[in-house]
Amino acid sequence: MSIYVITATSTSDDYKRVYSSSTTKMATSYEDAVACAVEFYLEEVSDCEKFEYHDATAFNAIVDANRGDFRNLMTGLFEYFESDPEGMFDGEYVPTTFQVFIGDEQNNIELNQSAITELALEIRNSTADEE
DSSP, X not given: OOBEEEEEEEEOOOSSSOOEEEEEEEESSHHHHHHHHHHHHHHHHHHHTGGGTSOOHHHHHHHXXXXXXXXXXXXXXXXXXXXXXXXXXXXXXXXBSXXXXXXXXXXXXXXXXXXXXXXXXXXXXXXXXXX
16 A cells, blocks of 8 residues: 655744744545645645735636536646745745645555664663663
């Protein structure tokens, strides 16, 4: 099974105290990953009222043209947001205030349990010496 990791990073546009936060989701198909990415973008646009400062004409045209086709709607909106229309996510003090990244396809990941256990024991032993 394939896994895609979708990460949204939001950065405050503050020249004194820059703050970043990230949210991650996983999907099992690229199409679902695109839908997750679009959801991140829509939440950001909704929360920050971006269209009060940017023209929504292209966004509205994509939504109107693809209302009945979820996959086309998601693809169209993903391409729209990825193009960063009008510098919607540009910052004044930081290069970008919001971005979404879809990680490359990953197949099942095998955990090396013995290496993880060995590392935990190594840390435990080093901290036990300090007691």
